[in-house]
Amino acid sequence: MPSIGELLLAGADRLGRLRAENPRRFAGLALVATGVALALAWYFRPWLHGIVYGVYTTPILPFAALVGLGIALFARRSFGSLVSGQFGVVVFVVVLVSGAGVAGLLAGEDIGKTTMDRAATTGNLSETDPAKPRVVTKSVASRYASNTLNFPQYRIQGGDITVRNGTPYWSYALAPDGAYNHYTKRQHGTVLVDVTQQNAEVDTVVGDLDKGVGPAFYNNYRFAMLKQANYLVEYGDPFMVVHEGDQYVAVPYTKPVFHWLPLPYTTPEWGGVVLIGPDGDVEDLSPAEARGHSVLEEQKLYPFALAREKVAATKYRNGIVNTFTSHEDEIEVAPVPGEGNDQPFLVFTTEGPEYVVAVEPYGQAQGLKEVWTVDGRTGEYESYSPRQSLFGARKATDYVRQAARTTDWNRFTPSEPIPVVVDGQLYWEVRVVPSDSSGIAYIAFVNARSSDVHEVSTTAEVTAFLEGERVTASPEGESDAADRTPTLVVERVAPNGTVVETLELYGNETVRVVQGNATNASATG
Numbered sequence: 178m179p180s181i182g183e184l185l186l187a188g189a190d191r192l193g194r195l196r197a198e199n200p201r202r203f204a205g206l207a208l209v210a211t212g213v214a215l216a217l218a219w220y221f222r223p224w225l226h227g228i229v230y231g232v233y234t235t236p237i238l239p240f241a242a243l244v245g246l247g248i249a250l251f252a253r254r255s256f257g258s259l260v261s262g263q264f265g266v267v268v269f270v271v272v273l274v275s276g277a278g279v280a281g282l283l284a285g286e287d288i289g290k291t292t293m294d295r296a297a298t299t300g301n302l303s304e305t306d307p308a309k310p311r312v313v314t315k316s317v318a319s320r321y322a323s324n325t326l327n328f329p330q331y332r333i334q335g336g337d338i339t340v341r342n343g344t345p346y347w348s349y350a351l352a353p354d355g356a357y358n359h360y361t362k363r364q365h366g367t368v369l370v371d372v373t374q375q376n377a378e379v380d381t382v383v384g385d386l387d388k389g390v391g392p393a394f395y396n397n398y399r400f401a402m403l404k405q406a407n408y409l410v411e412y413g414d415p416f417m418v419v420h421e422g423d424q425y426v427a428v429p430y431t432k433p434v435f436h437w438l439p440l441p442y443t444t445p446e447w448g449g450v451v452l453i454g455p456d457g458d459v460e461d462l463s464p465a466e467a468r469g470h471s472v473l474e475e476q477k478l479y480p481f482a483l484a485r486e487k488v489a490a491t492k493y494r495n496g497i498v499n500t501f502t503s504h505e506d507e508i509e510v511a512p513v514p515g516e517g518n519d520q521p522f523l524v525f526t527t528e529g530p531e532y533v534v535a536v537e538p539y540g541q542a543q544g545l546k547e548v549w550t551v552d553g554r555t556g557e558y559e560s561y562s563p564r565q566s567l568f569g570a571r572k573a574t575d576y577v578r579q580a581a582r583t584t585d586w587n588r589f590t591p592s593e594p595i596p597v598v599v600d601g602q603l604y605w606e607v608r609v610v611p612s613d614s615s616g617i618a619y620i621a622f623v624n625a626r627s628s629d630v631h632e633v634s635t636t637a638e639v640t641a642f643l644e645g646e647r648v649t650a651s652p653e654g655e656s657d658a659a660d661r662t663p664t665l666v667v668e669r670v671a672p673n674g675t676v677v678e679t680l681e682l683y684g685n686e687t688v689r690v691v692q693g694n695a696t697n698a699s700a701t702g
Contacts (some may be wrong), residue, residue, distance in 0.1 A: 223394070223403035233409055234433045236441035237276040245269030280442035282497050287436065288444050289490035296558035302526075302548060305597040307643035309345055309525035310373050311606070312636060314593045315518040316614040318347035318370040321377040330358050331365050334391050337416035338372060338523050340475035345372040345525060348417040350426075351381070352391020363396045364389025367417040367424050375617045375636045382419050387457030390415055390426060398426045398453045405459040406451045407432070413480045418452075420472045426453040427473065429480040445486070447556050450478050468554055477523055477530045477553030484521045484551045485510065487558070488534045491549075507539035508546050511570045515593035516614065521551065522595045529554060533596050535570045545569040545625060548596055548603075563603070567625040570594040573605035577621045580630035581609070588612050597622070600645045604631075 218225065232238060249265025313321070315336055322333045333349035340346070346369040353362035364386040371378035387396070394400040398415060410430045418425040432448035435441070450467040452460045462470060467478050492500055492507050499505055510520055513535075521532035530553035538546050545567040550559045568576075574591040578584075590612060594605045603625040609618045620639055622631040633639055 222408070223400045226403050226408065230409060230411060234411075234443045235277065236435060236437075236443065237280050238273060240441055241269050241273035241276055244272045276440055280440045283436075283440060284442045284444050285490045286493040286497050287442075288487055289493035291444075292487045292491055292558060293494050293560075296549075296560050299550075299559045299561050301601065302550065302561050302596070302598045302603065303528040303531065304526060304601075305599065305643050306525045306527050307640050308373075309343075310636070310639045310643055311345070311522070311524055311595060312375050312608070312617065312620065312639055313347065313370060313372050314515065314608050314610055314614075314617070315347065316516040316592070317608075317610055317617060318372070319349070319517070320614045320616075321370050321379055322347070322349050322368045325377065325379045325381075326368070328365060330354055330362060332391075333368055335415065335417070336517070337414060338477070339369070339416050339418055340530075341369065341419050343475065346370055346380075347372060348419075350390035350415075350417060351383075352389075359391070360393045363387070363392050367419055369417075369419065373636065375620075375639075377616075382422075382424060384424060384455065386424055386426070386453075386455055388426070388453050388459075390417075398428075401457060402428065402451050402453060402459055406461040407448065409433075410448050411445065412451070413482055416476075418472055418476060423455050425455065425472055427451070427476065427478075428453075429478060431480055431483050445483055447480060447483060464556065477532075479532065479551060479553055479556040481521065481532070484532045485519075485534065488521070488536065488549045488551075491536075492539065504539045508536040509539050511535045511537045511543075513570045513594055514574060514590060516590075516610075518593060521549075522593065523553060524595055524597065526598075528552075535596060537569045537571075543569050543572045563625075565626065567603060568628065570596075570605055573607055573623040573625070576623050576628050576630055577607045577609065580621065580632070584609070584618075589618055591621070594623075596625075597643065599643055602626070 222229075245265045245268045248268045252264045319333065319336055326333060328351060330353065331351045332354040334352035335348070335350050337348055338345055339348040349368040349370075351365040351368060353359045353365075366381055366383040366385075369380045369382065371380075386398075388398045388401040389396065390398055399412070402412065407430070410432045412428050412430045415426050415428045418427050428451045430448050430451065431445040433443035434446050435443050447464055449461060449463045450473065452462060452467075452470065452472060454460070460470075462473075464478065467473050489510050492509060495505055495507070500507055513520060521534040524531055524533055532551040532553060534549040534551070535545060536547045536549065537543055545563055546569075548561045548563075550561070551557070571594075573594045577591045578586060588611060589609050591607045592610045594607045597604050597606045599622075605623040605625060607621045607623060609621065610616075611618060619632055619634045622633070622642055623629070624631075631642065633642055
């Protein structure tokens with residue numbers, strides 16, 4: 178049996194003979210093959226989007242090609258064809274790699290300085306809307322959605338915040354599960370997890386979407402979107418919208434803006450939102466059209482990734498050289514704990530949905546440098562710089578750990594610290610989550626100035642705190658430690674006298690001591 182190599186050589190030889198014996202027939206076959214290839218490439222162009230868009234948004238590529246070609250032509254006249262070709266390729270690669278690095282820095286500086294110039298400065302942050310508290314973290318919502326799923330042929334996919342009838346939800350697509358279902362099924366519905374309720378409040382909207390999230394390309398929203406909407410843009414993650422019983426897929430996107438000097442590069446700007454209806458119809462909406470669309474009336478519309486990229490790029494506010502030398506006034510987006518989720522976080526304020534991004538000074542400092550807010554519907558940026566020293570999101574999680582000395586931090590994690598404003602005071606809302614994300618253990622509000630920790634256990638207590646009912650203004654330098662004085666402290670002592678663990682009791686709390694299978698005893702404090 179001939180090998181693949183032998184078959185290829187035989188085919189090439191046959192084509193060569195055909196070209197020599199019948200050049201017209203060969204040209205006709207080549208033309209037909211080229212037409213078929215172009216037709217297939219055009220139909221399956223969504224699969225080529227990553228490559229095409231990458232080349233389109235890298236204008237340094239044709240620049241490097243022109244430089245390499247020019248050097249090759251010059252070398253050909255001087256040294257011969259073989260040397261010129263090799264030399265041209267080397268020059269092309271060197272110019273492309275070095276130019277892409279410099280162009281990336283120029284793009285970052287342009288994005289950062291443009292963001293600084295266009296952003297407004299504010300002396301205070303918007304008050305958090307008590308009716309729309311952000312209680313459930315993304316990891317817990319995913320667990321809630323999976324635990325309540327009763328469709329054996331489907332799984333949840335995605336995970337983004339949507340709004341239905343004024344209430345924010347974590348939304349997931351009911352996508353086909355398994356290879357067979359991937360090719361034979363469509364998206365079967367939407368799973369909604371209430372963001373504002375600590376317990377699992379899950380609602381499933383059932384109904385097949387003609388073009389949805391998860392199935393094969395002929396039933397997939399992205400394939401249809403890239404064929405019917407704008408092709409040369411970058412699409413973000415989709416999120417589900419349920420409006421008047423119908424399901425929609427919404428996809429914000431960015432478009433490139435070209436800059437030609439001193440080197441060619443591109444920067445992203447918000448281009449609009451694509452809305453795919455339950456029947457597969459595709460609407461490409463500008464930002465203004467999206468804000469005026471009835472289906473998207475309550476939704477955040479601005480691309481999540483663009484908000485983070487623009488805020489992070491403000492580290493170049495004092496120039497590129499500064500970021501490699503003195504780091505004067507340089508910032509960095511604060512790294513925060515949160516399984517599968519990171520800044521910016523979407524919060525609902527009295528002014529509407531906003532992305533919030535907390536930034537720290539560059540380096541080891543963990544104080545709060547700035548809080549950036551981005552209007553989720555208009556994309557307007559505001560920068561808040563505190564007048565006094567406040568600690569940042571990472572340090573807030575440390576204070577939560579210190580305040581809860583009896584919590585087993587090997588099994589629990591402080592997650593997604595988000596800034597909330599109550600009566601003009603900035604707090605970090607930290608959700609304490611079991612390691613398996615099975616629920617919310619409790620929620621801690623940490624005062625960003627005094628480091629006081631207020632622990633709440635129920636959704637009603639969260640709402641009460643955000644309404645100001647449990648917020649007490651303490652004199653500067655004082656804390657509410659006296660209000661947390663335990664009525665009884667139980668110590669677990671090792672044989673050598675070392676205190677291994679302590680348990681603090683408050684009010685009428687009770688501790689029960691169980692010794693093996695013997696008699697139970699209890700103490701009340």
